[in-house]
Amino acid sequence: MNDRTLDAIGLHFGTDKSSRHHDYLNFYDGVFAGLRQQKLTILEIGVLNGASLRTWAEYFPNARIVGCDIDPMARRWATDRIEVEYMDQSNLEDLVRVAVKDGPFDIIIEDGSHLWEHQTTTLRTLFPFVRPGGFYVVEDLQTNYGEFATDYRGVARQSCVEFLKLWLDLHIADNALPLNTVDDAFLRTYGRGARSINFYKRVCLIEKRELHLPVAAAPLKPLVTPAADAQLARIGLLAHASHVGDIYGPNGYVDLGQDRFTFQGIAFDDPELALEYRVRGPDLAWTPWVRAPDFAGTRGRAMILTGIAARLVDNAKDAFRLKVIGRFVGQEALASVGDGEDCVAAAPSELRGLQVLLERVQATAAAPQAPAPAPTPATA
Numbered sequence: 001m002n003d004r005t006l007d008a009i010g011l012h013f014g015t016d017k018s019s020r021h022h023d024y025l026n027f028y029d030g031v032f033a034g035l036r037q038q039k040l041t042i043l044e045i046g047v048l049n050g051a052s053l054r055t056w057a058e059y060f061p062n063a064r065i066v067g068c069d070i071d072p073m074a075r076r077w078a079t080d081r082i083e084v085e086y087m088d089q090s091n092l093e094d095l096v097r098v099a100v101k102d103g104p105f106d107i108i109i110e111d112g113s114h115l116w117e118h119q120t121t122t123l124r125t126l127f128p129f130v131r132p133g134g135f136y137v138v139e140d141l142q143t144n145y146g147e148f149a150t151d152y153r154g155v156a157r158q159s160c161v162e163f164l165k166l167w168l169d170l171h172i173a174d175n176a177l178p179l180n181t182v183d184d185a186f187l188r189t190y191g192r193g194a195r196s197i198n199f200y201k202r203v204c205l206i207e208k209r210e211l212h213l214p215v216a217a218a219p220l221k222p223l224v225t226p227a228a229d230a231q232l233a234r235i236g237l238l239a240h241a242s243h244v245g246d247i248y249g250p251n252g253y254v255d256l257g258q259d260r261f262t263f264q265g266i267a268f269d270d271p272e273l274a275l276e277y278r279v280r281g282p283d284l285a286w287t288p289w290v291r292a293p294d295f296a297g298t299r300g301r302a303m304i305l306t307g308i309a310a311r312l313v314d315n316a317k318d319a320f321r322l323k324v325i326g327r328f329v330g331q332e333a334l335a336s337v338g339d340g341e342d343c344v345a346a347a348p349s350e351l352r353g354l355q356v357l358l359e360r361v362q363a364t365a366a367a368p369q370a371p372a373p374a375p376t377p378a379t380a
Contacts, residue, residue, distance in 0.1 A: 002058060002061065004058075005025075005026075005029055006025045006026070006028055006029040006032070006055070006059050007019050007023075007025040007026050007029065009025075009055050009058050009059050010025045010051075010052070010055045013051040013052075013054045013055050013058075014049075014051045015051035015052040015055050016051075017052055017055070017111075017139075022139070022140075022202060022203075023201075024139065024200070024202075024203055025055075027200045027203070027205075028137075028205075031135065031198075031205060032059075032060075032107070032135075035060070035106070035107075036059065036060060036061075037061070037062060038060075038062060038063070038106075039062045039063065039064075040060055040062070040063040040064070040106040040107060041063065041064045041066065041102065041103070041104070041105050041106055042056055042060065042063050042064070042065050042066065042105065042106060042107045042108075042109070043066045043067075043068065043098075043102065043103070043105045043107070043108045043109070043126075044056065044065070044066070044067050044068070044108075044109045044111060045067075045068045045069075045087065045089055045108070045109070045110045045111060045112040045122065046068075046069060046110070046111035046112040046113075047067045047068070047069035047071070047074040047077055047084060048069075049077075050067070050074070050076075050077030050082075052109075052111070053065055053067045053077055053082050053084075054077075054082070057079070057081050057082055063081075063106075064081070064083070065081060065082045065083065066082075066083045066084075066085060066098075066102045066105075067082060067083070067084045067085070068084070068085045068086070068087035068089075068098055068112075069084065069086070069087065069112075070086070070087065070088050070089070070112075070113075072086055074086075083102070085098050085101075085102070089110075089112045089113060089118045089121070089122050090113075090115075090117070090118055090121065092121070092125060095121075095122060095125040095126060096125065099125070099126055099129040103126075103129040104129050104130065104131045104134075105126075105129055105130055105131065105134060106130075106131055106134045106135070107134060107135045107136075107137070108126055108127075108129075108130060108134075108135070108136045108137065109137045109139065110122050110123065110126075110136070110137060110138050110139060111139040111140065114140045114143040114152050115143075115152050115153075115154045115156070116143075116144060116152060116153055116154060116156035116158070116159045116160055117154050117155060117156040118154075119138055119141075119160035120156070120158070120160045120163050123136065123138060123160065123163075124186045127186075127190065127206070127208070130208045131208070132208055132209065133195075133207070133208060133209075134207075134208050135205060135206065135207055135208070136205075136206045136208070137203060137204070137205045137206075138160060138164070138203065138204045138206075139202065139203050140202055140203070141160060141161050141202055141203060141204060142201075142202045144159035144160055144161040144162075145161075161204075164197070164204055166184070166187060167187060167190070167191065167194070167197065168197055170182070170187060170191035170192070171191065171192070171194050171197050174192070175242065175300055175301065175302035176302070177191075177300075178298075178299075178300045178301045179191050179192070179299060179300040180298075180299060180300065180301075191300075192209070192245060192300070193208065193209050194206050194207060194208060194209055195207040195208065195209040220247075220249050220251075220253065220254060220255065220256075221253075221255060221257075222251070222253045222355055223253060223255055223325045223327055223334055223353055223354075223355040224325055224334070224336075224355060224357075226357055226359075230357070230359050231359060231360040231362065232252075232357060232358060232359055232360070233271075233272050233274070233320065233358040233359070233360055234251075234252075234271060235251075235252035235268060235269065235270055235272075235275075235356050235357075235358050236248065236249065236250050236251075236252065236268065236269030236270075237249040237252050237253060237254050237266065237267075237268060237269070237354060237355075237356060238266065238267045238268075238269065238293075238295075239254040239263050239265070239266050239354065240263065240264045240265040240266070240295075240297065240298075240299045241254070241256060241261045241262065241263055241264070242260065242261060242262050242263075242264060242302070242304065243260055243261060244256065244261055246299075248269075250269075252355060252356045252357065252358070253353075253354065253355035253356070254353065254354055255327055255352070255353030255354070255355070256352075256353075258352075259329045259330070259350075259352055261352055262304045262305070262329060262350040262351065262352045263297070263304070263305045263350075263351045263352065263354065264297055264298050264299060264300075264301065264302070264303055264304060264305060265279070265295055265296060265297025265298050265299055265305070266279060266295075266296055266297060266305070266308065266354065267292065267293050267294060267295040267296065268292040268293065268310075268356070269292060269293055270291075270292035270293070270358075272316065272320070272358065273291070273292070273313070273316075274312055274313060274316035274319070274320050274322075274358060275291070275292060275310050275311070275312065275313070275316075275322070275356075275358070276289045276290060276291045276292075276310070276311060276313055277289065277290060277291075277292075277296060277308065277309065277310040277311070278290065278296060278308070278309050279296045279297045279305050279307065279308050279309075280305060280306050280307035280308070280309075280342075280344065281297070281298075281303050281304075281305065281306065282303060282304055282306060282350075284306060284307075284348060286307075286309070289311075291313075304350045304351070305350065305351040306344065306345070306348050306349065306350060306351060307326075307342055307343060307344035307345075307351065308324065308326060308342075308343050308351060308354065309324070309337075309340065309341065309342045309343060310322060310324050310339075310340075310343075310356060311339050311340035312339050312340075317339070318361065319360065319361055320358050320359060320360060320361060321338075321339075321358075321359045321361055322338060322339040322356070322357070322358055322359075323336060323337070323338060323356070323357040323359070324336070324337050324338075324341075324343045324354070324355075324356055324357075325343070325354070325355040325356075325357070326343040326344075326345075326351055326353065326354055327351075327352055327353030327354070328344075328345035328349040328350065328351055328352065329349050329350040329352050330349055331345050331346070331349055
């Protein structure tokens with residue numbers, strides 16, 4: 001096994017990422033060392049003389065390396081383990097074409113034109129194609145400052161670093177800054193979507209959050225098991241939980257198993273159009289009633305729910321029976337209520353688990369009627 005450090009490999013191939021110039025590789029080694037033997041897909045934008053592509057290929061012996069460059073001659077650096085694609089990173093269609101063809105990616109290193117607009121556009125476009133738990137790197141951010149700004153500003157009104165600072169505010173503040181007030185669609189989507197945002201000299205490394213880890217660590221289980229002969233209608237439940245975000249329970253229940261995963265909002269996926277519902281906030285005030293799939297509560301505002309009520313709409317009352325089961329922080333007993341009743345804890349507490357059972361009511365067959373007597377024949 002090759003145990004040379006990433007910087008030693010970079011020095012051998014002569015990439016400017018080594019300690020001889022930018023000194024990125026010692027930083028990357030500390031992040032990527034645990035991934036070294038894995039089967040990864042790595043994308044690097046900006047090929048130049050192919051030195052960094054060869055560096056990645058040696059450091060990650062089981063990885064697929066994809067390089068992209070606007071210079072068609074960059075294809076000469078392709079090998080049996082290195083692919084080289086043509087890409088103009090100012091062109092959204094080029095970015096998406098490569099992402100769809102070659103992604104998703106475990107690591108993306110953006111080392112292209114360094115123009116502010118290109119750095120930000122590439123980040124916005126390709127970050128969705130990073131696998132959960134993967135990494136996106138923006139290199140050479142010194143071009144956003146000082147004398148470099150004259151050459152690299154281009155048509156941009158905002159540098160990539162300024163954009164990253166907006167993201168960093170949302171990342172650090174977490175629930176203290178509500179996402180629903182953010183007017184940038186990317187930042188609304190990924191404001192909570194990074195596990196870490198790391199700045200090194202001239203570079204930013206973003207680790208994408210493992211969105212499904214909380215569910216994997218605590219698989220969704222029902223709060224109660226319905227009777228075997230119950231004829232249940234399908235109900236999906238979307239819960240926005242603290243520290244996790246949106247969790248969808250396709251079978252009508254969400255409970256992540258720990259008191260810290262408290263609910264801030266819910267919505268039902270109700271194909272029967274049978275339900276309407278409301279929730280109670282930390283101030284014990286109830287929201288207005290809404291119908292599926294409308295969202296009740298909040299997202300990203302740290303307003304924890306303390307109760308929920310659901311009821312059948314008029315035309316569903318004869319066809320279904322409704323039960324709502326809630327689990328509350330610090331309460332051993334489940335709260336179980338019926339149609340239109342408030343599901344709350346005995347003492348005000350935060351809702352952390354929920355299950356809804358919508359049972360079809362079996363129609364009672366009408367008793368057979370006796371046949372009508374035959375008419376008496378008329379007599380002459």
